[in-house]
Amino acid sequence: MHSQKKRRRRGVVLTPQGLKKLQTAKSEAERHDNNERRYTLEELNIRTGLDPDTLMRVFTGETGVDKRTLDRCFRAFNLLLEQSDYDLPTIQLESVEAQGGTMDQALPDWGEAPESGIFYGRTKELANLTQWIVEERCRLVTILGIGGMGKTALSVQLAEQIQDKFEFLIWRSLRHAPPIQDILAQLIRFLSNAKETDLSDTVYARVSQLIHYLRVRRCLLLFDNIESILQGCNQSKESCNYSLGHYRQGYEAYGELFKRVGEARHQSCLILMSREKPKEIGLLEGESLSVRILQVKGLQLEAGQEIFRTKGAFRGTLAEWNQLIEYYAGNPLVLKIVSTTIHKLFDGNVSEFLKQNTAIFGNICNLLEQQFERLSDAEKAIIKWMAIHRHPTSFSQLREYLSPPLSPQKLLEALNSLEERSLIDKKAGCFFTPPMVMEYAAHRFSEAQTMGVQTQLSSGYPYQTLAANS
Structure with a gap:
């Protein structure tokens, strides 16, 4: 017989109708008053005047609140609280085990996550991620792909589908490279229901505090735009030979966070979305391990x-x-x-x-430029050579013909990086660039009048795939 937890009948909770009404009004306010960004817990506190703990009780319905609290929350979103919007709390709450692993969902903090909108395909990817996170209890999952490939949209769709399996959901964008101390403080305060006020001074100790909450709570954390805290090529320098997957100066502690989340025993999951893979991930990931990588490819x-x-x-x-x-x-x-x-x-x-025959233009150029700006000299040399010769190339050919030559170690590292960034593909032992990338690279290098690319561009059909040429 399943064990059960008794719940006292105190205050009132929102009915499904009342909760839907409030969530709809909140989404409308986010769209019109908050630049289409989801409200953080702090922003909801400012708008409603209710403390974070009370807000979480309102949105989860886990315990009752005063009717005036619901009325105040409704009025903050220009709603009238009606009798059908609230009810007494249920007398009993089944244990998590009795519910087959489904949690009472706490108030999610979506941060700057976009609305899900219309979603295309990705059935297999969603199934794989759900299997890893919900069934296999993976602790750290990284979603990799070139810009525009839909990593963020996939993650939002995934989070909305599996959030009922978690007690907490927190989304954070690292686009503007926030200091890790700030991110850790936000996570700890949220997961402690704003009761954790004595934060440790050191990053290592704060990570330990976070791991504690990841152990006692089932949490889903999502970090978007990880590449923003990684090293990239500085265009003002004549050469660019940074180490792939290493962090910008001052952001190295993020690596400590990712490493410990991936290695420590806990019941939560951290999802990273990035154009590039942090170096710790490659050392920890494996098909039978608790750290996994999903490479997002194009739509069919x-x-x-x-x-x-x-x-x-x-x-x-x-x-x-x-x-x-x-x-x-x-x-x-x-x-x-x-x-x-x-x-x-x-x-x-x-x-x-x-x-x-004009397929690369406007914002497409801008998107690819962002990707190319982060390439090392070795990666640029490989892409340039492939854009000129326009046919699949073996590892041996690249070693023989690249000028200046690269050591086998550097070449392997560069090819692995380019493949993870979706800038090259591999087939039958040969490497090639997707048509869109090849045309952009050829145009880019022709403008610089490098190695006579302009002559090469005058021949060849831009829509012909490399597979066909081979």
Whole structure:
């Protein structure tokens, strides 16, 4: 017989109808008053005047609150509290084990996470991540992919689907590279229901405090834009030979956090979204270990076409659709940019767009430029050589023809980095660049008049895949 916990009938809790009404009003306020960002716990405190612990009780319904508290929370979002919006709390709460592992969901702190919106494909990726996190209890999961590939959208969709398996959910963006002391302080205060006020002075001790809460609570933490705290190429320098996956000066302690979350025994999970892999992850990850990596690839034809359908009507043969989706490597953000252009300038005619042979433009260039700016000299040399020769290349060929030559160790490191960034692929023992990356690289290096790339660009069909050339 399952054990049960008694709950006293004190105060009132929101009914499903009342909770839905409040959450809908909160989402509308986030959209119109908060630049489409989800409110943090601190922002909700300012808007409602309610302390974090009370807010969590309102949104979870775990314990009753005073009716005036609900009324105050509703009025903060211009709502009228009606009798159907609240009720007495239930008398009993089944144990977590009796519920098959499903937790009472606490108030999530979504931080700067975007709204989920329309989601395309990714059924297999969602299934794999859910299996790792919910069933296999992985402690650290990293989602890698080139910019625009949909890492953030995938993570939001995942978090919304599995949040009922956790007691706490916290989302943080590292886009502006916040100091780790600030991030740790926010996490500890949230997970302690704002009761932890005596924070340790050292980062190591604060990580220990966080690990404590990850042990006693089932928490889902999500960190986006990890590449912002990693070293990248400084364009003001003549050479760029940074160490892949290492941290910017002053941010090394993040590595300590990731390492300890991956190694320590606890019941929580930290998800990282990044264009690049922090060095600790490679040492800890494995198919049978509690640290995993998911490399996000492009959308398939059907999911890619769904992006276009949201813009309007388009015309094209199956071969032309395949050509278009494959050329842009199924990158969701790039496909959104292209669909807008084809719809507005070519009246939805895919064939007319393909005839222009002008596939890299505007924000697509900006997206790829962000990726290229972070490459080392060795990585740039490889991409440049592939953009010139435009055919699959073996490891031996690269060692023989690259100028200046790279040591086997440097070449292996650079190729591994480029593959993880989705800037090269591998097939039958040879490396090649996706068509979109090849055309951008060739254009970039031709503008610099490097190694006669302009002559190379005059030949070749930009929509022809490397696989076909091979």
